[in-house]
Amino acid sequence: MTKQVDEGLSGRNNVEIESKLPCEKSVEEQLEVMEEYTRVHKATHGMPKGIREIQCMKVLYPRMFRTRKKEDFFVGRYDALPIGFGAVTSLGGVGHYCVFGKLNTFQEKLKDPKDKERINKLIDYWVDHDVKGKFASKYNDKVINKVFSNTALTAPCESSARLSGMMLDYNKLVEKGIAGLRQETLSRMCDDPDNEFYLAVLDALDLFTECCDFYIEKTEKELENEKDPEAQEDLKTIIQSLQVIRNDPPETFHQALQMIWLYTALAGIINYGRLDDVVGTFLKHDLDSGLITYSKAKAYVKCLWTLIENKRTTVNGRVIVGGRGRKDPEAADIFTRIALDVCHECRYVEPQFTLRLYEDTPDDIFDKAMECLADGATYPTLYNDKVHVPGLAHCMKISEKEAEQYAMFGCGEMNIVGKTVGTPNATINLLKTLNIFMNDGVDPYDNVYKGDGVALKKMKDIKSYDEFYHYYLLLVDHYLDILAYSQAKSYEVMNEDVDFVFNSILMDDCLAKGKPLLDGGVKYLGGCCETFGNTNAADALVAIKKLVFEEKRYSLTEINDALLADFEGYEKMRKDMLDCPKYGNDDDYADSVYLDLYNHISKYTRMAGINNGLHHYGIVIINNQTNTEWGLRTSASADGRKNKVFLNPSNNPQGGADKKGPTAVLKSISKIDSRFHLGSVQNIKFQTDFFRNNMDKIKLLFKTYFDRLGGCQLMVTVVDAGALEDAMVHPEKYPDLIVRVSGFSAVFVNLDKEVQKELVSRTLNARF
Numbered sequence: 001m002t003k004q005v006d007e008g009l010s011g012r013n014n015v016e017i018e019s020k021l022p023c024e025k026s027v028e029e030q031l032e033v034m035e036e037y038t039r040v041h042k043a044t045h046g047m048p049k050g051i052r053e054i055q056c057m058k059v060l061y062p063r064m065f066r067t068r069k070k071e072d073f074f075v076g077r078y079d080a081l082p083i084g085f086g087a088v089t090s091l092g093g094v095g096h097y098c099v100f101g102k103l104n105t106f107q108e109k110l111k112d113p114k115d116k117e118r119i120n121k122l123i124d125y126w127v128d129h130d131v132k133g134k135f136a137s138k139y140n141d142k143v144i145n146k147v148f149s150n151t152a153l154t155a156p157c158e159s160s161a162r163l164s165g166m167m168l169d170y171n172k173l174v175e176k177g178i179a180g181l182r183q184e185t186l187s188r189m190c191d192d193p194d195n196e197f198y199l200a201v202l203d204a205l206d207l208f209t210e211c212c213d214f215y216i217e218k219t220e221k222e223l224e225n226e227k228d229p230e231a232q233e234d235l236k237t238i239i240q241s242l243q244v245i246r247n248d249p250p251e252t253f254h255q256a257l258q259m260i261w262l263y264t265a266l267a268g269i270i271n272y273g274r275l276d277d278v279v280g281t282f283l284k285h286d287l288d289s290g291l292i293t294y295s296k297a298k299a300y301v302k303c304l305w306t307l308i309e310n311k312r313t314t315v316n317g318r319v320i321v322g323g324r325g326r327k328d329p330e331a332a333d334i335f336t337r338i339a340l341d342v343c344h345e346c347r348y349v350e351p352q353f354t355l356r357l358y359e360d361t362p363d364d365i366f367d368k369a370m371e372c373l374a375d376g377a378t379y380p381t382l383y384n385d386k387v388h389v390p391g392l393a394h395c396m397k398i399s400e401k402e403a404e405q406y407a408m409f410g411c412g413e414m415n416i417v418g419k420t421v422g423t424p425n426a427t428i429n430l431l432k433t434l435n436i437f438m439n440d441g442v443d444p445y446d447n448v449y450k451g452d453g454v455a456l457k458k459m460k461d462i463k464s465y466d467e468f469y470h471y472y473l474l475l476v477d478h479y480l481d482i483l484a485y486s487q488a489k490s491y492e493v494m495n496e497d498v499d500f501v502f503n504s505i506l507m508d509d510c511l512a513k514g515k516p517l518l519d520g521g522v523k524y525l526g527g528c529c530e531t532f533g534n535t536n537a538a539d540a541l542v543a544i545k546k547l548v549f550e551e552k553r554y555s556l557t558e559i560n561d562a563l564l565a566d567f568e569g570y571e572k573m574r575k576d577m578l579d580c581p582k583y584g585n586d587d588d589y590a591d592s593v594y595l596d597l598y599n600h601i602s603k604y605t606r607m608a609g610i611n612n613g614l615h616h617y618g619i620v621i622i623n624n625q626t627n628t629e630w631g632l633r634t635s636a637s638a639d640g641r642k643n644k645v646f647l648n649p650s651n652n653p654q655g656g657a658d659k660k661g662p663t664a665v666l667k668s669i670s671k672i673d674s675r676f677h678l679g680s681v682q683n684i685k686f687q688t689d690f691f692r693n694n695m696d697k698i699k700l701l702f703k704t705y706f707d708r709l710g711g712c713q714l715m716v717t718v719v720d721a722g723a724l725e726d727a728m729v730h731p732e733k734y735p736d737l738i739v740r741v742s743g744f745s746a747v748f749v750n751l752d753k754e755v756q757k758e759l760v761s762r763t764l765n766a767r768f
Contacts, residue, residue, distance in 0.1 A: 020312045023079040024066045027109050031118060033063060034083040038125055041096055050200025050499035050516060054207060056096065057085050061207060061266060062214035068222070073234060073254070073303040075215045075242070076262040077310070082106050083122060087163040087268035087500060089132075090313035094162045095498040098126030098133075135161035135493040154446050154633045156436060157428040157479045159486035161493055164316075165409030166269055168506035169418030170278045171327075173263060174256050177249030178205050184511055195514045197499060197521075204501045208266060212246035215262075253282040253297060257304060267502035270313045271409045272351065273417055276321040276339070280332035287334070294338070301335075302342045308351040315410050315624050315744040316352065322365070323356025323385045325404030333362060340368040343379050347738060349745045354408060355380035356388075357706060370699060373716045374692050378738050378745040382702070383408065387712040391674030395606065396420065396526065396616040411622040411744060412650075412679040412713065413528050419508050420524040421517060422678065424620060425490045426483035430476065430601070431533030431647060432634045434540055437475045438560045444635035445643075454478045459556035465549040468556065469541065469596075477604055480529070484608035484617060487527040491518045526616035528678045529605050532627050535583050535648035538594035539639035539657070543577040545593065563636045566643040577640035584653025586664040591671055602676035618678035621651040624744060628755045646758040649741075650681035655761030662686075662765045663701065670709035683740055685717045687766040715740045724748060724760045 023030055037059045044052040064084075066077035080092035082103040093099050100123065107119040127133065176184065182205050189198045216239055223235040237254055244251060245259040256279045264272065286292045292300075308317045321336040336355070343353045355361075355369050369380050385404075392414060393403040405417040415422045436443050438459060441451020454475050462468045494500075499516035510521035518525070547553045554562075554573060562570035581590035602619050609617020631646035639654065648654040651669050658665050662684060669682050691698060705711040717740040727734035731749035739748045739759055748756065 021079075021310055023081070025064070025079065027106075030081055030106070031110075031115065033059065034081055034122060035118065037081075037083055037085075038122055041129065042125070048196035048200065049497060050197050050501050051203060053085065053096075053498050053501055054200055054203040057204075057266070058207060060084055062211045065211070065214070065265075068215075068219070068238075070231075071303070072307070073238070073300050074258050074261050074307065075219065075238060076258075076265045077307065078265045083126065085268070085498075087166060087503060088270060088313075088316070089162055089164075090316050091268060091270050091311060093130070093132065095131030095494055095500075096129060098122070098130040100126075100130075131494055131497050132161045134497070135490055138489075138493060154443065154448070156432045156443070156450060157426065157483055159426050159483055159490070161490040162423055162425060163421070163494065163500060163503070164423040165271060165413055165415050166267070166421070166503050166507075167271060167273045167407040167409065167415045167417045168264075168267065168269060168503065169508070170260050170263075170273055170275075170506070172418065172506055174250050174259060174278060174282075177245065177247065177259075178208055179247045180249065181205055181505060181511075188511060188514060192514050197501075197504070197510075197514055197516055197519075200499055200501045201505055201511070204266075204505065208263065209246045211262060211266065212242045216242045216246075250282065252291060253279060253286045254292075254300060256282045257300060261304065261307065263502070263506075267500075267506075269503070270311060270316040271318040271407070272308070272320075273318070273407050274320045274323075274326070274405070276332035276335040277326040277328075280326075280335045281328050283335050283338075284328075284331035298338050298341060301338050302346060305342055305346050305348055305351060309346075309348040311350070313350065314746070317350035318354060318407065318409050319351040320354045320356060320407050321380075322358065322361060323383075323404070324358050324389060325401070329360065333365060336365055337368065340365065340372060340380070343377055344368075344372045344375065347377055347736065349378075349738060349747060352381065352744060353379040354383060356383045356385055358385035366699070370695060373718055374688075374695065376688070376718050376738060378715070378717055378740045382706075382714045382716070384706045384710075384712050386706065387674045387710050388414075391712070392416075392678070394675040395618050395678060396524065398524065398616075408679060411530075411620075411624040412681040413530075413620045413622070414678045416524070418506060419522070420526055420616075421491070421507075421522050422526045422528055422616070424528045424530050425487050426527070426529040427532065427626065428476075428479055428483060428529060429532050429630045429634060429647070430537040430597075431540065431637050432630065433476055433479060434472055434537050435563065435635050435637060437472045438556070438563070438638075441475075444564055445633055451475065452478060452482075459560055462556055465545045468544065468549075472541075473600060476601065477608075480601070480605050480608050483529050484605070484612045484614070487529070487609065487617065488612040488614055491525065491527075495519050524615045526614050526618075526678075527609060528618050528620045529609075530626070531601060531619045531621055532623060532630055533634070533647040534598065534601075534621055535594065535652065535654055535657075536637055536639050536641060538597050539580070539582050539590065539654065540637050541597065542582070542590050542593045543580045543638045543640070546580050546589075547573075547576055559638055563638065566636045574640050577638060580639075582639075582653060582657040582659075584658035584665050584668045585660045586667040591668050594668075595671060598672050599676070602673075606676060616678075618676065620679035620681075621677060622679060622681045623647075623649045623741070625741065625752070625755055628752070628758050631758075632754060646754065646761070649683055649758065649762065652683050652762070655758065656763060658763050665763075666701070666705045666711060667709060670705060670711040674710070674712050680712055681715065682711070682713055683715050683717065683762065685719065685740075685762050685764050687764055688718050688720045690766045691718045719764070721764060721766065724756070728753070728756050728760070 064079050068075050082099045086092035185201045219239050241255040241258045250256040326332045389403045393400045443450050457471045495518035504510040504516045507517050508523040515521035567574040581587045583590045583594045605619045627647040632644050636643040737748045
């Protein structure tokens with residue numbers, strides 16, 4: 001009998017836009033590995049959690065490493081199973097995990113009823129041991145899964161457990177090597193010989209060496225059968241690199257990239273940090289000495305890009321270049337130029353290639369970036385150090401020197417390389433919250449009460465806008481308190497089961513303290529809350545303020561009645577709402593309401609996290625398909641938006657609401673105070689010919705936005721007019737049309753139809 005388990009048991013995983021490569025192992029071998037992992041997990045119960053973690057990982061590594069593809073210059077491809085160990089939902093799962101939805105799908109591939117029953121036994125075990133599932137079931141006193149337990153998909157906020165966005169200190173890895181890390185651990189054990197975390201670290205380092213030896217043996221066998229002289233040299237390079245990095249620090253560009261790639265596989269990491277800063281000196285040395293040619297270096301980078309793309313983690317794969325705080329900017333910029341060339345040629349949706357702009361960014365690098373965008377690459381995304389460094393220093397309560405090492409991940413959230421945990425384990429729908437408040441705590445979408453006992457005033461009794469706004473914020477704050485509490489508890493739950501040993505090794509101050517990162521080891525334990533519907537909520541507040549309290553055309557009760565009717569019979573009211581000022585037009589009236597809402601939510605969120613024991617906590621204004629998914633589950637709203645229509649993307653105006661061109665949009669979105677967020681995403685879309693024909697003007701526009709207006713970030717899509725609409729009708733004609741969704745890019749035709757509609761709705765700038 002087939003046993004189906006609701007994926008909601010352990011929380012939703014990230015949406016996969018493109019299917020991952022099929023597992024290299026047979027179905028039978030995959031099942032054997034999952035059973036062996038489960039057996040070891042049972043057998044090691046009662047062991048120190050870090051040691052147990054590595055024992056379980058030894059079931060997966062090196063066994064689940066894939067065979068090198070003929071064109072690969074590096075080894076370390078890896079297949080994640082529905083049961084295993086990891087850090088993020090984009091690649092496997094969190095801690096000791098079981099992704100029940102994928103396990104159910106796997107079970108359907110089995111024909112023998114006895115094999116299906118083997119899966120049922122695995123499900124029975126992991127229902128009680130999956131780390132995310134433990135979080136979902138454990139905290140039921142004041143946590144979100146109890147408050148909204150029967151309405152998980154339509155809740156105004158969500159919470160989960162994951163370790164997304166780790167930015168490891170790869171400089172430490174390549175400078176010390178495995179031997180140096182082992183020596184540091186042993187020296188600290190002199191004063192603490194029985195430290196269980198240190199013992200797990202030594203086991204982890206041994207596992208890295210074992211994986212190198214595994215690939216050395218495989219590659220030597222491959223070399224024996226290789227006849228092509230050029231391919232032989234490439235195989236010899238791989239072998240030599242593995243022989244060095246199995247113990248010692250890398251000496252060459254190839255060795256550095258190979259070491260980083262292999263380590264990230266073991267750590268379950270899908271973001272690669274400030275790679276130019278880490279490998280730039282190796283690259284410069286190898287080019288200057290003639291060890292490699294420019295074309296070979298470019299081939300190595302292109303291979304890395306391909307390896308990252310093949311993981312298909314959708315919203316991750318960050319590679320960051322440029323910016324302040326690099327140890328050798330000249331060498332780093334050599335890597336940046338090569339990476340820009342590869343980005344231009346590859347047109348992949350991953351890695352999420354990101355350029356940090358600062359006062360010393362060379363003109364040719366900025367020009368190369370613009371050429372990439374002009375040709376539809378969607379990368380690099382552009383970030384402004386002038387804003388982010390001081391802003392993050394304040395929001396994260398760290399020094400500006402530390403803030404120089406900021407690295408965005410996922411859809412635009414921020415961490416500091418080697419120093420912070422800042423995973424986004426909380427999300428809130430600000431527009432749905434407004435509708436719930438206006439409807440006496442009942443969600444108009446499904447007619448379910450979600451006010452959670454908050455004393456909300458009825459619409460007929462509210463006499464002023466200030467009073468209305470006050471009670472709306474009461475409900476918002478209540479949800480934010482729940483989310484901050486959940487964020488802190490998610491770390492506690494994960495820490496009860498796992499150490500994330502490989503991650504901890506390259507994070508301050510885990511080795512110094514002798515503690516894993518979530519058990520007091522990491523220097524700064526923080527987090528972030530993703531906010532959605534910001535603009536829709538602000539535009540709705542504008543309409544209510546103007547039409548109800550200033551012009552007195554309608555009552556709050558009439559407004560709510562219209563929303564419940566999805567504006568049927570209230571067409572004039574809807575037109576009046578649509579005609580109200582809208583955020584994104586550099587309109588002081590609309591922008592001031594948006595800023596009031598932003599300021600309250602960003603500051604309240606920050607304090608709620610700190611009050612729950614986090615070093616820092618802040619909002620991130622992003623979207624990652626959630627604006628579409630949640631929009632489909634959000635009723636009509638007072639900004640004139642109809643029932644089940646997508647929410648605005650990130651920090652942008654609602655599609656079509658911006659009427660005054662790109663300059664006005666950039667002026668509006670640059671007004672937020674960067675000291676109170678941990679990431680704010682801005683999308684802008686241009687028609688191809690317009691972008692190319694006005695390149696100098698657009699460069700000036702972007703530089704003005706960054707330098708004078710204090711804009712923090714831009715993600716640019718350049719597309720032919722009508723291409724997106726035509727691609728919805730004739731997808732076969734557009735297999736390589738890449739678009740910027742928000743914090744990530746995707747092949748347009750692979751997106752859900754509703755997401756495609758939202759992208760089409762965004763203003764296509766073809767004029768100033």
